[in-house]
Structure formats: C-alpha cells, structure tokens
Amino acid sequence: MxxxxxxxxxxxxxxxxxxxxxxxxxxxxxxxxxxxxxxxxxxxxxxxxxxxxxxxxxxxxxxxxxxxxxxxxxxxxxxxxxxxxKNAFPVINLNMKDTKSPDYGNFMSALGGAIVDALKKHPYLIDSPILMTVMHSLTRRYDMKTECESGNGRTDIIMRPRDGGTVPMIFELKRSASEEDLEADADGAISQIHERKYYMGMKGRVVLFGISFWVKVPKVKVEIVEI
Known part of the structure; x- marks a missing residue:
C-alpha cells in the first residue's frame, strides 16, 4: 500500500x-x-x-x-x-539549524562549523570570490575583503564591522596535502593570524577562523581573542 x-x-x-x-x-x-x-x-x-x-x-x-x-x-x-x-548547477546548502547557542562565542564557533559544512562539497571555492559572496549573504553589517594587507602580511578574508554592534572576523584558509595534515594546518592557520598580527589596529573582541581542506574534507578551528 x-x-x-x-x-x-x-x-x-x-x-x-x-x-x-x-x-x-x-x-x-x-x-x-x-x-x-x-x-x-x-x-x-x-x-x-x-x-x-x-x-x-x-x-x-x-x-x-x-x-x-x-x-x-x-x-x-x-x-x-x-x-x-535541471541538474545543471552546484548547489550550496547552508544549514543553520544547529547554531543555536547559549552565548556569542559558542554561536560563532557553530556558525564557523555550518559554513565549513556548506562548503566542504565545494573545495574549489577556497580560491574563488564566491566564498566571499556566501559570507556576504549572511550579513550586510561587514565590509569584506579577500587577500588584503593586514598587520604584517596578507590575510585570506577579513570582515570588518560597519558599526559597533558586531565583531571583526578573520579567516585564514589552507589546502592540506593529506587528511592527516588537516588538524595541523588548521592550527597553523590560527597561528599565522597571530604571528602576522592580522588583527593589528582592531579593538575589542575578534573572531579568528583557521580552515583547512583536503579534497572534500574540511577542518575548522575557531578562536576568540581580546585585542
């Protein structure tokens, strides 16, 4: 039946x-x-x-x-x-149903995971301006730049708030040589943000994302710092 x-x-x-x-x-x-x-x-x-x-x-x-x-x-x-x-396009599915959190820090961590989950089937976006477009669709409260000079180097993506109601976010992306390297590369991305002081000139709380990809497998690390 x-x-x-x-x-x-x-x-x-x-x-x-x-x-x-x-x-x-x-x-x-x-x-x-x-x-x-x-x-x-x-x-x-x-x-x-x-x-x-x-x-x-x-x-x-x-x-x-x-x-x-x-x-x-x-x-x-x-x-x-x-x-x-019909069946002619890549489709990016950003699912935020699991981002409900008790505080801002946990939300940003969950949001980072949701973004990575959305992009993990599309590793080609690492080198594409489409990634910034996806980020821009989340909020219009940021000025976003890719491959921009900041601190003592060039960061992959930096999102500066247009007002005082949001916090800056910095993304450093790495392409891993193997699945075993994912953890170290994500940690290395966070370390690079600190070593090159990409947050120089910012004040207050800043959210750092270190993201590594190997084929379709991602790893994301999130750190919140007070400047």
Whole structure:
C-alpha cells in the first residue's frame, strides 16, 4: 500500500520510496520566471513543507543528481523549456539549524562549523570570490575583503564591522596535502593570524577562523581573542 510520509523525508527520498507527494514542483517555474532580485524568503509554520520544497529545488537544480527520474510525471515536466536548468548547477546548502547557542562565542564557533559544512562539497571555492559572496549573504553589517594587507602580511578574508554592534572576523584558509595534515594546518592557520598580527589596529573582541581542506574534507578551528 502506498504510504504518506509523516517523518519529514526529503523530496528525493519521498520519490525514491514512492510515497504520496503533493505536487509543488511549479514553484520551480515561479522562481525561474521571477524578475525579482533573486532572493526568496519562504515563511511557513512548522510541518508546512518548507524542507520538502527546499529539497525539491535542490533535487532539480543540483548537478550531483544528474540523470534522476524524480520529476517524471510531475507538473514541472510539462515545461520542457526548463530542462536546461535541471541538474545543471552546484548547489550550496547552508544549514543553520544547529547554531543555536547559549552565548556569542559558542554561536560563532557553530556558525564557523555550518559554513565549513556548506562548503566542504565545494573545495574549489577556497580560491574563488564566491566564498566571499556566501559570507556576504549572511550579513550586510561587514565590509569584506579577500587577500588584503593586514598587520604584517596578507590575510585570506577579513570582515570588518560597519558599526559597533558586531565583531571583526578573520579567516585564514589552507589546502592540506593529506587528511592527516588537516588538524595541523588548521592550527597553523590560527597561528599565522597571530604571528602576522592580522588583527593589528582592531579593538575589542575578534573572531579568528583557521580552515583547512583536503579534497572534500574540511577542518575548522575557531578562536576568540581580546585585542
């Protein structure tokens, strides 16, 4: 007997298991036809299908799922003009559901982990300005620069607050030669920030991120210092 999902399955798992699905795939058409800014906010109460719809869009656009048949027979399949968008793009998923924290320091540590989790499937972003774009999407309260002079050297990413309500953040990125080097390289990134005093001229609390990557495996270290 065909069943109804009551456990919050993703769209692809729902289709793979042949469960009942209320077809909302024309949301893809609505988004592609929109002339807005390209930023979409979907607000619904809990259990109203936000995750299902987001994973549905991920399944449609994400190049990792190329060749799937999950949309066969659904409403979007009646519009072949959108076939060129199907599984044609890398999709970055920044999930902040586990960043709830008792204080600011713990939140920044959790946020760093969420960013790394989002980027670990896309190691090519280490050398790409797209990384700064992802960071910029989190907040507009910072002036962000990459490969900029600071202290006694050049840091990979530095985020300076535009007002007094936020703290500066410094990111140093390393590409590791092996998985065994990840820990040491992340520690080395933090050490480099201190040795070259990238935070020179800053005052108060500064959050430091040392991030190392090997293939698709990341390691992140976070340190909060008072200057």
């Amino acid at each position: 065909r069943q109804i999902d009551a456990g919050g399955l993703s769209f692809r798992e729902n289709r793979r298991r042949n469960k009942y699905y209320v077809d909302k795939t024309l949301l893809i058409k609505d988004i592609l036809e929109s002339d807005d800014s390209g930023v979409f906010l979907f607000t619904r109460p809990r259990r109203f299908g936000k995750t299902t719809n987001l994973t549905m869009m991920d399944a449609f656009f994400n190049i990792d799922y190329k060749g799937n048949d999950w949309f066969d027979g659904l409403a979007i399949s009646r519009y072949p003009e959108y076939d060129g968008y």
